[in-house]
Amino acid sequence: MKPIALCIVGCGAVVADLHMPVVESLQRKGAVNVVALVDNQKDRAGRFARKFRDAKVYDKLDEAIQSKPIGLTFVASPPGLHAEHVLAALNAGSHVLVEKPMVTNSIDAQRLVDASRKKGLVTAVGLPRRYYPHVAEVAERIANGDFGPRLTFRYREGGSFGWPVASDAVFRREKAGGGVLMDKGVHALDVLEQLFGAVKIKGCRDDSQSGGVECNALLDLEYVRAEGQLQLSWDQPLNNGIWVSGEKADAYLALETIHTYRWREPKGTWKVLPAQKDWPNSLTPNGPRKSPSDYYQCIGLQWWGALRAIALGEPPAVDAERASQVIRAIESSYRQSQSLVLPWLSRPEQVTSQKLHWRAAA
Amino acid sequence: MKHLNASGFEEIEFVPIIRQFRGLGRISKLGLRNYRMGDLSKPESLKSALAGCHAAVNLTMGDDSRITSDVQNLYRACQEGQVETLVHLSSAEVYGRCDTPGLHDDSPWQTDHWMEYARCKGQAEDWLRNTLGQSGPKIVVLRPGLIWGPRSGWLAEPAQAIHDGTAYYVDGGKWACNLCFVDNLVRSIATVVQTPTSGFYNLGDPGRPTWRGYYQALGEVLNRDVSQLTDFPETAYRPGLKEKLSSLTKSSLAKSIKRRMQNQTKTAIKFWLTERFGGGSLHLPGPSLSKGGWWLRTVRYQLPVEKFSKTFPSATLQTFEQAMASSAQWLTFSGYHEI
Numbered sequence: 001m002k003p004i005a006l007c008i009v010g011c012g013a014v015v016a017d018l019h020m021p022v023v024e025s026l027q028r029k030g031a032v033n034v035v036a037l038v039d040n041q042k043d044r045a046g047r048f049a050r051k052f053r054d055a056k057v058y059d060k061l062d063e064a065i066q067s068k069p070i071g072l073t074f075v076a077s078p079p080g081l082h083a084e085h086v087l088a089a090l091n092a093g094s095h096v097l098v099e100k101p102m103v104t105n106s107i108d109a110q111r112l113v114d115a116s117r118k119k120g121l122v123t124a125v126g127l128p129r130r131y132y133p134h135v136a137e138v139a140e141r142i143a144n145g146d147f148g149p150r151l152t153f154r155y156r157e158g159g160s161f162g163w164p165v166a167s168d169a170v171f172r173r174e175k176a177g178g179g180v181l182m183d184k185g186v187h188a189l190d191v192l193e194q195l196f197g198a199v200k201i202k203g204c205r206d207d208s209q210s211g212g213v214e215c216n217a218l219l220d221l222e223y224v225r226a227e228g229q230l231q232l233s234w235d236q237p238l239n240n241g242i243w244v245s246g247e248k249a250d251a252y253l254a255l256e257t258i259h260t261y262r263w264r265e266p267k268g269t270w271k272v273l274p275a276q277k278d279w280p281n282s283l284t285p286n287g288p289r290k291s292p293s294d295y296y297q298c299i300g301l302q303w304w305g306a307l308r309a310i311a312l313g314e315p316p317a318v319d320a321e322r323a324s325q326v327i328r329a330i331e332s333s334y335r336q337s338q339s340l341v342l343p344w345l346s347r348p349e350q351v352t353s354q355k356l357h358w359r360a361a362a
Numbered sequence: 363m364k365h366l367n368a369s370g371f372e373e374i375e376f377v378p379i380i381r382q383f384r385g386l387g388r389i390s391k392l393g394l395r396n397y398r399m400g401d402l403s404k405p406e407s408l409k410s411a412l413a414g415c416h417a418a419v420n421l422t423m424g425d426d427s428r429i430t431s432d433v434q435n436l437y438r439a440c441q442e443g444q445v446e447t448l449v450h451l452s453s454a455e456v457y458g459r460c461d462t463p464g465l466h467d468d469s470p471w472q473t474d475h476w477m478e479y480a481r482c483k484g485q486a487e488d489w490l491r492n493t494l495g496q497s498g499p500k501i502v503v504l505r506p507g508l509i510w511g512p513r514s515g516w517l518a519e520p521a522q523a524i525h526d527g528t529a530y531y532v533d534g535g536k537w538a539c540n541l542c543f544v545d546n547l548v549r550s551i552a553t554v555v556q557t558p559t560s561g562f563y564n565l566g567d568p569g570r571p572t573w574r575g576y577y578q579a580l581g582e583v584l585n586r587d588v589s590q591l592t593d594f595p596e597t598a599y600r601p602g603l604k605e606k607l608s609s610l611t612k613s614s615l616a617k618s619i620k621r622r623m624q625n626q627t628k629t630a631i632k633f634w635l636t637e638r639f640g641g642g643s644l645h646l647p648g649p650s651l652s653k654g655g656w657w658l659r660t661v662r663y664q665l666p667v668e669k670f671s672k673t674f675p676s677a678t679l680q681t682f683e684q685a686m687a688s689s690a691q692w693l694t695f696s697g698y699h700e701i
Contacts, residue, residue: 239525345688
């Protein structure tokens with residue numbers, strides 16, 4: 001099979017740190033051929049060009065599209081530009097793999113869904129946690145009724161923001177669409193969708209002041225068979241992980257260790273169980289499969305998933321339609337948002353926080 | 363910043379100076395109105411960063427070998443920019459395990475300390491001490507102990523360890539736990555900025571406990587029995603393979619190679635290692651005695667902190683019990699009460 005001509009849009013930290021080793025490996029295996037690297041800072045794109053014999057560097061996506069046929073466009077530009085870049089690629093007849101968040105609002109999300117459908121092209125969304133074996137396995141056990149009919153859950157993910165971002169755009173609501181909810185929240189809501197199905201936002205509290213974006217968010221969520229809370233932070237540690245409880249069993253899924261999970265039956269003690277769910281690891285229809293043990297391997301499987309969607313017509317793990325549900329959930333959260341109470345602060349501090357909350361000021 | 367603004371320090375206007383944009387992540391809720399870019403290793407960046415400021419507080423973390431040169435650059439930038447006060451955060455770790463009774467705020471630091479961090483902090487102190495009295499900004503050096511409290515590692519990590527079953531004592535937890543509550547640190551900084559008196563000051567909470575006392579207080583808050591934690595004798599520490607490897611990667615040569623390596627290369631190495639050696643244990647974790655854990659749990663004496671309270675009587679610091687009460691609220695908020 002001829003390698004798929006690949007264009008990479010946005011050559012910043014995400015591409016350098018997460019995707020480039022995978023892309024190089026795909027190129028060596030003949031699955032892709034990188035033909036275009038696009039970044040408005042040409043030197044950032046240029047540092048990758050020497051790795052790929054046929055790659056040319058562009059500062060605008062339009063120039064790349066007009067110069068050569070492209071089979072797949074990987075969009076890793078700042079989130080505020082995703083809609084423009086994905087639509088340009090689709091209109092040029094290219095399939096798309098876009099980094100999360102797919103877009104920053106539901107209107108753009110629908111435009112992408114419509115364009116993808118109209119053109120008959122794949123729009124796969126980069127949410128590698130879809131390939132976490134422990135999440136996939138616990139999702140199956142939930143579906144099998146191993147926990148019982150009704151479930152409760154807690155999902156916590158906190159820690160200092162650490163991405164080596166190239167500008168302050170990610171901290172500006174008008175450019176990024178929001179803060180930690182638009183960043184970690186996109187992953188978390190997608191994982192919860194995988195576990196429990198379609199979400200209804202029952203409440204949202206965050207700590208953003210006027211002019212800022214939230215560093216902390218706490219959501220009350222409801223699903224057909226489950227209810228619980230999602231707590232996210234950019235500025236403090238939390239007791240991280242996913243706890244799922246039912247009358248027949250409890251499970252705990254760590255966020256870092258993805259190939260095991262803890263399982264406990266009523267009055268029992270915690271046991272560590274292996275999670276061995278696997279996914280295709282090549283373009284061969286019944287070829288080798290892999291059960292990933294870390295995030296990098298999940299990124300690799302995500303790429304294979306997108307390539308198989310193009311070459312074999314298999315559905316991608318997350319398409320534009322599915323990603324739109326998360327964007328709509330985040331928008332709903334922001335519409336309902338109230339000031340997050342930080343109970344360890346003094347009363348005057350809490351009152352000040354409430355007064356300065358971005359929704360109160362609006 | 364928000365804490366200070368809502369707690370009686372309204373007259374202080376805070377200007378965050380960041381080296382990289384990611385530093386905004388922790389303050390982005392406040393809006394990006396007044397941040398400035400500045401890098402202590404690039405003196406030319408500091409002039410505009412410090413413009414109009416009356417005091418500069420050095421809270422930087424990172425490469426230990428740069429601690430002294432960074433503080434030198436900051437001092438000179440303060441001098442040139444007529445900044446009146448330089449507050450430098452050193453560490454109680456410069457005194458190591460405080461083996462000697464009678465240590466005071468101006469005692470010499472432990473020059474043969476095994477941690478590069480502590481030696482570099484000590485060397486920076488030496489330079490600042492030699493600079494005291496020159497025509498420049500007032501110099502206030504603060505030496506907090508283990509910073510704990512809401513959002514802090516020395517609260518979250520012991521709570522996580524109790525939660526995970528990896529917490530432990532050394533020598534029954536009888537030795538000194540030199541804690542400094544984060545709000546006490548912030549209040550101390552605000553006080554010295556408002557009424558600066560040059561000098562070197564240890565910082566610690568009134569009524570600091572032993573390690574057993576600290577864990578017992580945490581256990582009560584978390585509703586967990588900590589009386590039966592694994593108790594290692596002081597002599598139990600032996601470096602394991604992981605720590606031997608870790609000391610190799612912390613060598614000057616390894617650090618120098620790492621500094622020169624592009625992020626992309628580091629990622630590729632990680633990618634290669636996990637492809638080949640990824641795997642995991644099917645056992646619940648247990649206590650494991652690290653060198654740092656052993657060292658900190660065998661600190662002999664509490665550092666005296668009276669010099670600070672005598673010099674800055676307006677600083678009202680919370681006792682350990684008061685600090686634990688607000689920490690308990692944070693632990694619940696952050697989910698550490700759940701098993």
